[in-house]
Structure formats: structure tokens, C-alpha cells
Amino acid sequence: MKRAQIKKRKSIIPGFGLSMGITVAMLSLLILIPLASVLAYSFRLSGAEFAELMMRPNVVQAFVTSIGCALAAAVLNCIFGTILAWVLVRYEFPGKRLMDGMIELPFALPTAVAGITLTKMYSDTGAIGRAFEKLGIEIAYTRTGIIIAMVFIGIPFVVRAIQPVLEKLPATYEEAAGMLGASRLTIFWKVIFPEIRPALLTGFGLALARGIGEYGSVIYISGNSEKNGTQVVSYVIMQKLNSGNVDYEGAAAIALVLLILSFVMLFAINFIQHIASRRTNV
Amino acid sequence: MYLRGKVSAKDWGDMYLQENHDIFVEKWGDFMKKNSQKIVKWILIGISVLFFLLMLVLPLLEVIVRALADGLQSYQAALTAENTLSALKVTLIATVIAVAVNTVFGLVASWLVTKFDFRGKNVLSALIDIPFSISPVIAGLAYIMTFGRSGWAKPVIDGINEALGTDIALVFSVPAVVLATIFVTFPFISREIIPVLYTQGREEEEAAAMMGASGFTIFRKITFPHIRWGLLYGMILCAARAFGEFGAVYAVSKARGKTFTLPLEIDALYMAGSADSITQAFAVSSLLVGMALIMLILKNIVEYRGKRNDR
Numbered sequence: 001m002k003r004a005q006i007k008k009r010k011s012i013i014p015g016f017g018l019s020m021g022i023t024v025a026m027l028s029l030l031i032l033i034p035l036a037s038v039l040a041y042s043f044r045l046s047g048a049e050f051a052e053l054m055m056r057p058n059v060v061q062a063f064v065t066s067i068g069c070a071l072a073a074a075v076l077n078c079i080f081g082t083i084l085a086w087v088l089v090r091y092e093f094p095g096k097r098l099m100d101g102m103i104e105l106p107f108a109l110p111t112a113v114a115g116i117t118l119t120k121m122y123s124d125t126g127a128i129g130r131a132f133e134k135l136g137i138e139i140a141y142t143r144t145g146i147i148i149a150m151v152f153i154g155i156p157f158v159v160r161a162i163q164p165v166l167e168k169l170p171a172t173y174e175e176a177a178g179m180l181g182a183s184r185l186t187i188f189w190k191v192i193f194p195e196i197r198p199a200l201l202t203g204f205g206l207a208l209a210r211g212i213g214e215y216g217s218v219i220y221i222s223g224n225s226e227k228n229g230t231q232v233v234s235y236v237i238m239q240k241l242n243s244g245n246v247d248y249e250g251a252a253a254i255a256l257v258l259l260i261l262s263f264v265m266l267f268a269i270n271f272i273q274h275i276a277s278r279r280t281n282v
Numbered sequence: 283m284y285l286r287g288k289v290s291a292k293d294w295g296d297m298y299l300q301e302n303h304d305i306f307v308e309k310w311g312d313f314m315k316k317n318s319q320k321i322v323k324w325i326l327i328g329i330s331v332l333f334f335l336l337m338l339v340l341p342l343l344e345v346i347v348r349a350l351a352d353g354l355q356s357y358q359a360a361l362t363a364e365n366t367l368s369a370l371k372v373t374l375i376a377t378v379i380a381v382a383v384n385t386v387f388g389l390v391a392s393w394l395v396t397k398f399d400f401r402g403k404n405v406l407s408a409l410i411d412i413p414f415s416i417s418p419v420i421a422g423l424a425y426i427m428t429f430g431r432s433g434w435a436k437p438v439i440d441g442i443n444e445a446l447g448t449d450i451a452l453v454f455s456v457p458a459v460v461l462a463t464i465f466v467t468f469p470f471i472s473r474e475i476i477p478v479l480y481t482q483g484r485e486e487e488e489a490a491a492m493m494g495a496s497g498f499t500i501f502r503k504i505t506f507p508h509i510r511w512g513l514l515y516g517m518i519l520c521a522a523r524a525f526g527e528f529g530a531v532y533a534v535s536k537a538r539g540k541t542f543t544l545p546l547e548i549d550a551l552y553m554a555g556s557a558d559s560i561t562q563a564f565a566v567s568s569l570l571v572g573m574a575l576i577m578l579i580l581k582n583i584v585e586y587r588g589k590r591n592d593r
Contacts, residue, residue, distance in 0.1 A: 014497035019394040034424035087330040101582045108574040110526025112545040113567040117341045213417025215529030234419040
């Protein structure tokens with residue numbers, strides 16, 4: 001019965017073949033075939049060469065730096081993102097509209113501009129860097145700097161993921177819980193948090209994925225020093241394309257690992273979300 | 283009771299100094315309980331405003347201040363330098379083409395995904411979103427490996443060039459910059475339209491089709507009015523990302539003054555390292571900041587109008 005319905009539907013609205021053709025053709029030519037070339041290229045290395053490349057200290061360190069900093073930044077973004085979204089949805093205060101409108105600035109601001117600006121701000125001659133330097137804390141050209149850049153580019157993902165959920169969550173829930181005598185913290189953990197958890201997870205995943213692959217905003221503030229462990233994976237790949245001894249195979253191999261990593265992470269997050277949504281639906 | 287009505291700071295102090303600790307603690311507890319909602323509210327707003335000022339507003343001011351560090355004259359000189367103008371041109375070309383291509387794709391793909399049922403639909407949707415989750419550096423790399431000197435598609439391109447007598451290069455050229463820009467912005471428009479079309483459903487299109495309307499008429503008369511604002515919104519996001527793209531373009535563009543975009547020009551100026559060139563880098567940056575702010579304003583207008591139209 002259902003099958004017949006679907007078949008009938010197919011035939012009513014025109015344009016299936018055409019839109020399928022255009023979609024698949026464009027997707028293949030612009031995205032899939034070029035990505036397949038990366039795959040093909042990385043297979044030019046033998047298994048032993050591949051393993052040797054991946055075990056190189058600078059490659060391992062780059063992965064540790066990229067993943068570690070992206071994780072830290074994503075967690076920070078979840079905390080600040082939740083607060084920002086909450087404040088923007090629930091409270092009224094002067095300048096709120098402006099704040100709401102500017103949340104997406106990190107999307108719109110070119111990453112290179114963000115990169116050089118944050119670097120100058122947080123270096124020991126910059127407005128914020130100078131203050132921290134007096135406290136003995138260096139930010140620019142350390143991993144802390146990388147995390148700050150990743151927080152900057154990741155914050156809109158979390159805020160924009162949570163905001164619509166909070167808007168739909170009626171304040172009566174919290175009021176009811178409050179009247180039943182729940183403390184504010186209990187209300188947050190038991191009433192609000194379960195509601196925003198799937199959205200928070202989405203925001204976390206997007207911010208994390210963006211952070212791990214980020215290039216423009218990170219490479220200036222990181223200082224790219226192998227000694228200090230501030231090279232990120234994107235930088236190591238780019239180096240293999242730029243330096244005098246170009247190493248396409250190596251670049252492709254590292255890129256492949258990065259690709260697989262991103263996919264596994266996205267898959268994991270979708271999976272957790274799937275389980276979480278099933279649990280709440282039952 | 284010890285105190286009634288409003289408790290002033292002096293009263294608090296007196297209570298504390300008189301070593302009426304028990305009463306102090308009790309009163310303080312009452313005060314916190316009664317006002318906890320307000321206190322929490324203003325602490326949270328305080329954190330948000332601080333974050334907002336430090337992370338979002340201060341960087342913008344920093345760009346402007348540094349751009350004008352050497353005075354208006356050198357600011358103007360930096361903006362009208364030959365390399366900057368050439369970079370502006372390449373940036374605009376790449377942005378316009380990327381928005382156009384992705385608009386076509388976004389419309390067709392979202393029509394396909396929301397109006398028809400077919401096998402592998404979920405896989406297709408996931409594939410469309412790939413550019414979101416991968417490093418832009420990989421996008422640049424992918425094109426080098428396809429069309430570059432030792433890329434497998436190089437002979438194909440050479441064959442086409444020979445046959446047509448053209449001289450198209452798909453790496454280290456303006457077309458390469460355009461392709462890389464399209465790659466990183468690929469899902470921007472379809473992603474905005476698909477949710478709108480899902481909520482709209484198919485009934486209207488089906489009715490129109492049954493009454494004999496052609497595909498194009500259905501799209502123009504029925505589907506398009508629903509997605510107008512979503513499309514515009516996606517185009518704005520796409521444009522904003524396109525003119526700011528760095529990593530992907532950096533990999534496939536090597537000729538300053540010819541194939542450089544504005545972000546690449548900023549990188550070159552900044553990396554030159556002298557105080558003058560860094561100021562010039564910020565001067566060029568201020569141009570992009572202006573473009574980014576225009577996009578943000580447009581985005582907010584579209585969002586506002588779109589919401590109003592929904593009602």
C-alpha cells in the first residue's frame with residue numbers, strides 16, 4: 001500500500017530525472033571526484049611508508065594539537081554558547097539586538113583577518129596580551145592561542161544550535177519545577193539540560209569539526225613551532241604543498257587520516273544523538 | 283525582626299560589625315533567596331557581554347585602529363595598491379561565480395531531496411554536506427591532485443585545450459580559485475532551503491501537477507515563494523564565506539597580483555613582517571571587515587523579513 005503511494009507520488013511531480021542528473025553530476029564533478037583523487041594519491045604510498053609518515057613526531061604532535069585544542073575549544077564553546085543563548089532568549093537588556101545580530105560575525109569575518117587580528121591582540125604588545133603577560137601568561141604562539149582562535153570561530157555554531165530550542169521551551173516548565181521546590185541548579189540539570197542536549201551535541205560536533213580542520217584563523221596565532229607543539233594538521237599538510245620539496249603523497253596521506261577522523265566523529269555524534277532521541281521518545 | 287524593609291549596605295555592615303553573625307547569615311540567606319533570580323540573571327548577562335566585547339567587538343576595533351596607524355594617506359595608498367585591486371577583482375569574480383553555481387545546485391538538490399522519495403536519499407544528503415565537515419586545506423589539495431601537474435585529469439584538460447585552442451589551467455589560476463571557493467561553500471544554499479521545503483510538504487506541488495502545470499511553472503509559482511527568504515539567506519552566507527575563504531584558495535593560488543584574493547593578499551602583506559606592511563595588511567583587512575559587516579546587516583534584515591512573512 002505504502003509502496004504504491006510512493007510510486008504514484010514519484011510520477012506526479014515532474015523533474016525527478018533532471019534534478020537527479022544535475023545534482024549527482026555537480027556533486028561528483030565538484031566534490032566527490034576531487035576527494036577521490038586524494039584517496040588515490042595516498043594509496044601511492046606503501047603501507048610501511050604510510051605508517052612511517054604517520055608515526056613521525058611532528059605529524060603525531062600535529063594531530064594531538066589539532067584534536068586537543070579543538071576539543072578544549074568545543075567544550076568552552078558549549079559553556080559560553082549555552083550562557084549566550086540563554087541570555088539572548090530569556091533576558092531583556094540594552095544592546096541585546098546588537099549582540100544577537102553580531103553572533104555570526106565569526107562566520108562572516110574572513111579567517112585570515114580574524115587570525116592576524118587575534119594574534120596582534122594577544123601577543124605581548126597587544127591590548128589583551130600585555131595584561132596577561134604581566135601575570136606571566138603567554139597566549140599568542142602557544143596552544144592557548146590556538147584554543148582562543150578556535151573558540152572565536154566555533155561560538156556561532158553552538159549559540160545558533162541551542163537558541164531555537166530554548167525559544168520553544170516554555171518558561172512554565174521551569175516555573176513549575178521551581179514551585180515544586182527544585183533549586184535553580186536542579187532545574188537546569190533536570191529540566192533544561194535534557195531539552196537542549198541534542199542541540200548542544202550538534203553544536204559541539206560542528207564546532208569540533210571546524211576546529212580540527214581550521215587553517216586561516218589558527219596559523220598566525222599558533223606560531224607554527226614544531227618545538228612548542230603548536231603546528232596544527234592543516235599547517236603540516238599545507239607545508240607539504242608549499243616548501244621546496246613538494247610531497248603530494250605525504251600531504252594526501254595525512255589529509256586522508258584527517259578526513260576519516262572527521263567522518264568518524266560526525267558519525268559518532270549522530271549515533272549518540274540517535275540513541276538520545278530514542279531514549280526520550282520512549 | 284531585627285530589620286524590616288529595605289536593607290542598606292550600612293545595615294549589612296552594622297550587622298556584621300556588631301558580630302551578630304547569626305542574624306547576618308540569616309538575613310544574607312534571605313536576601314540571596316529573594317533576589318537569586320536577579321543575581322543569576324545579571325551574572326549571566328555580565329559573562330555574555332564580556333565575552334561579546336572581548337571576542338567579537340574588540341577584534342573589529344583592533345582592525346580599524348591598526349589599519350589607520352599610519353594615517354589616512356597610507357591607508358588610502360594600501361587600498362589602491364595594484365596588488366590589492368587585482369586581489370579585489372579575483373575575490374569578486376570567485377564570490378559571484380560561487381554564489382551562482384551553488385544557487386543552481388542548491389535549488390535543484392533541495393527540490394530533489396524534498397519532493398521525491400528514492401533509495402540512497404540519506405546518503406546523498408550526507409554527501410552534499412561533506413564540505414562542511416572537512417578542512418578547507420583538503421579542498422585545495424583535492425583540486426591539485428585532480429588537475430595538477432601529476433593529477434590524473436591533467437591529460438583530459440590538456441586534450442580539451444588542444445582541441446579548442448584554449449589555455450585553461452585548473453590549478454594555480456583564477457579558475458582554480460573559483461573551483462576551490464565553490465567547494466567550500468557548496469552546501470550553504472541547499473542547507474538553508476531543504477528544511478523550509480520539508481516543512482512545506484508536497485501537497486501543493488502535487489495538486490498543481492495534477493492540474494497539468496509544467497515543472498518550471500510549479501517551481502516558479504508554488505515552490506519559489508516559500509523559499510525566497512531561505513534562498514536569499516543562504517546566498518548571503520555563501521557570499522560571506524566565499525570572499526573570506528583562505529585555506530582552500532591558498533593551496534591553489536600562487537601568483538600575487540594575478541590569482542591572489544584579498545585574504546591571500548593580507549597574508550602576503552602580514553608575512554612580509556615590516557611594520558609598514560603589517561599596517562597595510564590591516565588596511566586591506568578593514569575592507570573585508572566592511573564587507574563582512576554588510577553581509578551581517580543584510581543577513582539580519584533577511585532574517586527579520588523572512589520571519590515576518592511566515593506569520
